Amino acid sequence: MGRLTLLLLTACLSASALAADVIKGERQETFGDVTVHYNTFNSTYLQPDIAKAAELIRSKNQGVINVSVIKDGKPLVASVTGTVKDLTSQSVTLNFRQVTEQGAVYYIAQYLVEQQETRTFEIKVQNGDKINTINFNQELFPGE
Template identity: 30%
Template sequence: MKKFLLGCAYLLLVTWATFTATTVAAEQSQRLGPWEVHYNAFNSTALRPEMARQYNLERGETIATLNIAVLAAEKPGKPAQRVTVAGYAMNPLSMQQKLEFNEVIEGDAVYYLAQTSFTNLETLRFFITIKQGNEVQELRFSKEFWRN
């Protein structure tokens, strides 16, 4: 659990440190069935170049990065859950962009990263399906993005 939290904290710290002067970046979470799903979406320019290379992510003024981690809600301290994550982002014109998630495992930490493009001052709606065995849940959230 500590490694998971350190991995998430590192990614969130990078995001927070980049935007401290102008905006607040915050991780969010939702309880979905047996899971506590933590998620964050931010402009990829918040990533340091070496971090982007490490996780094979692109950096760009109009590229958003998503980070999703799934924990067992009823079992605090249990390692992150390995799940299947799929979904899409929808812009205000209802155009969809499929999200390709990559699983990252670092010790007990498991999280899923994806990227999508946006236009300046665009609010994207995210529809994420999370599956494990017969359990299926959908995470939905919106986020406004702007060019840096």
């Protein structure tokens, strides 16, 4: 399963490099001593065996959001929730599920991508009593 983590992270970074509106490098937000790494990409960036192992639907109309929470250089278990809104402010709940393998903990969710558009994501990460919120916009494209 370590291969799954490596390939998911590689897919995230590759998707970032290909998206014109993504700042070079990794997306992250720091809240005190906790850093939240996040990225979203079309599920077709995943190899079929990796998508299957991660229980993700690999389709040109499915996006994936991947979130990891780090404290003192180590993965942190947290509660991750979120929504994605289109330009008409129609909101869809992101159903994150935790994946744990070989010292890595991350949270993944999928959402529908029917057409090219910019969407607004709101991700809430709760660690203990503290809730941190990340908001970002991402231009999305159906895959090939």
